[in-house]
Amino acid sequence: MKKLTLLFIAFIAILSFTACTEDDGFTFTAKPDPEGISFMNQTADTYTLTSANANNLAERFVWNEVDFDVQTPINYELQGAAEESFSSYSVLGDVTDNNLAVSIGSMLDLAEEAGLDNDPETEAPNTGNIYFRVRAYVGADAGNVVEQTSNILTVSVTLPEATEDAVELKRELYLVGDATAAGWNPDNNNTPIFRDAENDDIYYFEGRFAGGDGVEGFKLIESLGNWQPQWGINEGAATSSDILGGDPQAFPVSDDAFYSFTLNAADGTYTFESIDASSAPTYSAMGIIGTATTGDDSGWNQDIDFTQSTFNPHIWYINGIEIFEGEAKIRADNDWTDSWGDDTFLSGQGNNNNDPNIVVTPGTYNVWFNDLDGRYLFIPQVSE
Known part of the structure; x- marks a missing residue:
């Protein structure tokens, strides 16, 4: 009788273990989301x-x-x-x-x-x-x-039709905000930041930002006169309104000083660090010179002058200049002591003197130059 009792207890234990093992194999049942799934980003017109x-x-x-x-x-x-x-x-x-x-x-x-x-x-x-x-x-x-x-x-x-003198249209980023020359006006001759010559997602700017107490900072816009798309920060990363689905916050600026700003628009990384520009020369004139300004060799005889920014004396610009087939250089104070060029067009960085000439594509451009780091930018002006 005792043996039968022990066998019965063992049988019950085996059944209980098997049942527990099966219970441990439970699964969740997935259900479609009644809210559905949809895109949240704003797309460009084209x-x-x-x-x-x-x-x-x-x-x-x-x-x-x-x-x-x-x-x-x-x-x-x-x-x-x-x-x-x-x-x-x-x-x-x-x-x-x-x-x-x-x-x-x-x-x-x-x-x-x-x-x-x-x-x-x-x-x-x-x-x-x-x-x-x-x-x-x-x-x-x-x-x-x-x-x-x-x-x-x-x-x-x-897909822009291929022509002999086709001008590439690339994304531009312009400064806007109460720490910038333009203020919070998106169509006020806003200063662009300078695109890398090899990687169109990387941008640089060295210059003054008028930060301080009560100053919100700055953002970036892609098109003059339009607030969208705009770039700023969200949770410590750089982002755009297209990515975020709403307006990002401004990049903060703590002091009225000179800063170095870099942005990688592809991965949202950026740096913003103060720099000492006190020893940089302040030029009285800046010009573009070369066959690209006239279409012939006479272009090497006369500079076409840039306008100097009243907000930042190291930023220079010319709006609506007609550029002919040829080459160009940028030089200071109407002589060759300080001059800049590079072997890339639309954007590049000169190192001073012995730089190559800039080989251009004919067209009408806004041209910007920063004498702090030698970066230049040709922005095509396309007729509507």
Whole structure:
């Protein structure tokens, strides 16, 4: 009898262990989010796509986070297509964040699939639409995947037709704010910051910022006269209104002093540090000279003068200058003691004297120069 009792107890224990083991294998049941998923970023009216800028950021797509009511990471798959039907599409990235940067090159690939090109000799259009959507999902196999797909976002793109004297239009960033020369006016001859010659996402500026008590600071705008898109900071990182889905805060400026500012628009990193400019020379005149100013050798005989900023004596500008095919240099005080040039056009940095001449593309430009670091910027003025 005692043996039977022991056997019965052992049998019950085995059943209890098995039941506990099965209970430990419970699963969550994912449910689609009733709020859905949709894009939150503001897109440009049209995106200008050139192969020369293929590696640059075209847009950072942002969407709302979804809640599938499960304790597991949610994946987001950004898809791009040449047709609104999405009968075929490309996966541009698969992330657990609710945003993804898309390069100009990726948009160009979709534009080519859509039948667009920039050859004026073909009948193919150079303007059209490409399409984006985002898929949110949990689960790793077809039997367990729960997913939701966003609305379809239509994006207009233009591939500038190739011409002999085509001028690249690149993103410009202009200073605005109560610590800057323009104040909070987005159309007040705002000073641009200087784009890197090799990487269009990196910008530099050395100069005065009029900070202090009661001063909010500065932001950056991409288009004169327009507040959007605007760049500032959010939670310690540089960001734009397109990325954030709202206006960022201003970069703060503690004192009225000279600072060095750098920005990487692709990853949101920036630096802002005070510098000592007290030993830098202050010039009485600055000019551009060379065959590019006249179209012939007579251009080396006469400077076309810049205007000196009244806010910062190291910043110089010329608005609406016609540039001819040829070469140019920038020089101080109408002689060759101090002069600057570089082998890159639109933007570059001279080191003084022995610099190469700037080989230009003809057109009408606003030209800006900073004598503190030798950086120059040619901004094409395109007729509407």
